[in-house]
Amino acid sequence: MIDSIKDLEWRYAVKKFDSKKELPASKIEKLKEAFNLTATSYGLQPIRLVVLQNKGLQKELVASSFDQAQVYQASHVLIICIEEKIDKNYIINYFERVKEVRGTSDEILDPFKERMIESFSSQSPKEIREWAVNQAHLAMGNLLTICAIERIDACPMAGFVPSAYDELLGLRNKGLQSVLVMPVGYRAPDDMFSEFKKVRKDINDSVIEIS
Numbered sequence: 001m002i003d004s005i006k007d008l009e010w011r012y013a014v015k016k017f018d019s020k021k022e023l024p025a026s027k028i029e030k031l032k033e034a035f036n037l038t039a040t041s042y043g044l045q046p047i048r049l050v051v052l053q054n055k056g057l058q059k060e061l062v063a064s065s066f067d068q069a070q071v072y073q074a075s076h077v078l079i080i081c082i083e084e085k086i087d088k089n090y091i092i093n094y095f096e097r098v099k100e101v102r103g104t105s106d107e108i109l110d111p112f113k114e115r116m117i118e119s120f121s122s123q124s125p126k127e128i129r130e131w132a133v134n135q136a137h138l139a140m141g142n143l144l145t146i147c148a149i150e151r152i153d154a155c156p157m158a159g160f161v162p163s164a165y166d167e168l169l170g171l172r173n174k175g176l177q178s179v180l181v182m183p184v185g186y187r188a189p190d191d192m193f194s195e196f197k198k199v200r201k202d203i204n205d206s207v208i209e210i211s
Contacts (some may be wrong), residue, residue, distance in 0.1 A: 025102035064164035074183030082132035
C-alpha cells in the first residue's frame with residue numbers, strides 16, 4: 001500500500017548519484033507518462049521533456065551546471081523545456097487535438113478557441129514566456145512526487161546555463177528553450193545528505209485553515 005507522506009519524507013535533493021546504477025526503461029517510461037499527464041493551464045502543454053542518457057554529453061554539461069557533478073553521475077538527465085512559439089497556430093493545433101480525441105464539434109469548440117487566441121494575442125512575448133515557465137515548474141513538482149513514489153532519486157536544478165544546454169543539445173532547432181534540469185537515478189551509498197532530517201516549518205506555520 002502506498003504511503004505518499006512517507007514517500008515524500010524519503011526523497012531529498014541528491015548530492016551524489018551512484019554512477020554504476022541505471023534506471024530501468026520501465027521507470028523512465030513512467031516518468032515520461034507522468035510528465036505528459038501533468039496539469040497545465042488551459043491544457044495547452046507549452047512544455048516538452050528531453051530525456052538525456054549520454055555520458056559524453058552529460059559530462060560536457062557539468063561545466064554549464066555550475067560544476068554540479070550529479071548531471072554526469074545520474075542515470076538520466078531530464079530537461080524540461082518550454083515552446084518558443086505559443087501563437088495562433090499552436091492554439092488551433094491544440095483544439096484540433098481536442099476534436100480528434102473527444103469528438104467535440106467545432107460549434108462547441110470555436111468560441112473557446114477564439115477567446116484563447118484573443119487572450120494570447122494581447123499578451124507580450126515576455127508574459128507568455130513567464131506563463132510557460134510556470135507550467136514547467138508544475139511539471140517538475142509532479143515528476144518529483146512520482147519519483148518519490150517510484151523510489152527514483154532526483155535532484156531538481158535551476159542552477160544551470162540554459163543557452164549552453166540549448167546549444168549543445170540543439171534545442172533551439174526544435175523550437176525549445178530549457179528552463180529546468182532534473183538528474184535522476186539512484187543515490188550513492190556514501191551520500192551523507194540522504195541521512196539528514198528534513199528542515200521544514202512547523203505544519204501550523206505552513207498551513208492556514210479557514211472554516
